[in-house]
Amino acid sequence: MKNSKLFWTITIFSFVLFGLFNLFRQGEAETPKVPAPPQVAIDSTKCIAPADSMRANHMQVLYKWRNSSVRTGHRVHVAANGSRFEKSLNTCLGCHDNKLFCFNCHMYANVKPKCWNCHLSPMETP
Amino acid sequence: MMNQQRREFIKKTAFGVLAGFGAASGLVPAFSLEKTILPVWDETPVSGKIRWGMLIDTRKCKKDCQICVTACHHEHNVPHFKTRKDEIKWIWKNSYKNIFPTATDQFVTSDVLNRSFLALCNHCVDAPCTRACPTEATFKRWDGIVAMDYHRCIGCRFCMAACPYGSRSFNWQDPRTAIHDPSLAYPTRQQGVVEKCNFCSDRLVRGLQPACLEACPEQVFTFGDLNDPQSDIRMLLETTVTMQRKPELGTKPSVFYII
Ligand code: SF4
Numbered sequence: 056m057k058n059s060k061l062f063w064t065i066t067i068f069s070f071v072l073f074g075l076f077n078l079f080r081q082g083e084a085e086t087p088k089v090p091a092p093p094q095v096a097i098d099s100t101k102c103i104a105p106a107d108s109m110r111a112n113h114m115q116v117l118y119k120w121r122n123s124s125v126r127t128g129h130r131v132h133v134a135a136n137g138s139r140f141e142k143s144l145n146t147c148l149g150c151h152d153n154k155l156f157c158f159n160c161h162m163y164a165n166v167k168p169k170c171w172n173c174h175l176s177p178m179e180t181p
Numbered sequence: 182m183m184n185q186q187r188r189e190f191i192k193k194t195a196f197g198v199l200a201g202f203g204a205a206s207g208l209v210p211a212f213s214l215e216k217t218i219l220p221v222w223d224e225t226p227v228s229g230k231i232r233w234g235m236l237i238d239t240r241k242c243k244k245d246c247q248i249c250v251t252a253c254h255h256e257h258n259v260p261h262f263k264t265r266k267d268e269i270k271w272i273w274k275n276s277y278k279n280i281f282p283t284a285t286d287q288f289v290t291s292d293v294l295n296r297s298f299l300a301l302c303n304h305c306v307d308a309p310c311t312r313a314c315p316t317e318a319t320f321k322r323w324d325g326i327v328a329m330d331y332h333r334c335i336g337c338r339f340c341m342a343a344c345p346y347g348s349r350s351f352n353w354q355d356p357r358t359a360i361h362d363p364s365l366a367y368p369t370r371q372q373g374v375v376e377k378c379n380f381c382s383d384r385l386v387r388g389l390q391p392a393c394l395e396a397c398p399e400q401v402f403t404f405g406d407l408n409d410p411q412s413d414i415r416m417l418l419e420t421t422v423t424m425q426r427k428p429e430l431g432t433k434p435s436v437f438y439i440i
């Protein structure tokens with residue numbers, strides 16, 4: 056109940072704000088110098104594949120992600136069920152926000168991936 | 182024209198509202214690593230459609246100003262080593278004689294000799310660095326940017342020998358020891374790889390202009406698509422006499438200078 060009230064308050068408030076913005080913007084519209092990227096609905100509430108297959112294959116997934124996003128500029132992953140994800144470590148770590156998520160297994164299995172030589176590891180962020 | 186702009190704006194504003202909802206309902210992760218800024222590009226970009234370029238108006242550039250250099254180096258976590266050998270630079274300043282060593286003009290005005298000139302990777306069309314690199318860690322992107330795939334660099338430094346402009350620096354030491362004010366906007370590099378200016382490809386993908394341009398208080402920079410005859414940069418190239426660094430080498434730089 057409380058949630059739906061909040062929802063409507065936010066909706067109405069947003070539309071009022073939106074209207075006001077447009078009123079003031081009439082005269083001074085400026086051309087964007089760099090094209091704004093088209094919008095993609097990105098869902099980060101679920102995993103891109105079942106946990107078992109991720110446990111076995113996450114390294115291949117990350118390898119493919121880094122090659123296709125860095126080298127061909129294709130930055131959106133479409134999962135088997137059609138949901139879309141940005142190819143980014145943040146997509147993973149946004150959900151798996153336990154700071155030891157990567158380290159627990161890697162320490163146990165004694166594997167030393169080089170990701171955090173350059174990317175900031177969850178242990179290094181506030 | 183006007184309608185197009187308003188459309189853009191409405192699209193953006195509407196998305197802003199959605200993004201607000203997303204954050205409130207936990208759809209967009211509130212994770213503070215290297216910040217993911219949505220939306221992102223959905224499709225594989227068409228190769229060769231865009232060619233990013235930059236024009237530097239050296240008349241406006243203040244001699245001792247280092248604002249753009251500092252902004253770039255902060256944003257991209259470029260380490261600050263004190264010794265010449267270890268020095269890492271993406272964008273830097275030097276004198277006319279050093280930036281245009283092969284210019285053939287004989288009596289250069291003292292005004293020009295006194296100015297400082299910005300230098301950065303030229304994102305050459307025929308980039309010798311990409312030919313020298315044995316691992317394709319240095320490669321020509323779909324949008325004209327000469328990019329580094331740090332994942333692949335083996336640190337052989339062939340590219341540094343190949344680049345005629347000194348645009349590349351090698352990490353002799355662990356760069357993290359010399360980053361005093363780390364930024365969350367971009368990863369660092371590791372010891373043993375080469376690095377250089379990326380034309381802010383990290384910002385372009387978020388619809389932002391390069392960091393140096395945004396930081397400069399004197400509007401020295403113009404950035405845009407060299408393939409689009411209507412872009413600001415092409416308009417300026419059309420109306421102004423410009424220079425490039427060592428044009429005789431045939432690398433076809435994408436960075437132009439107004440002297
Ligand atoms: S300026 Fe140097 S590093 Fe940049 S593209 Fe040209 S050759 Fe390569």
Ligand code: SF4
Nearest residue numbers: 314334335337338340
């Ligand atoms: S140092 Fe790295 S980028 Fe340069 S040529 Fe060697 S592998 Fe390529």
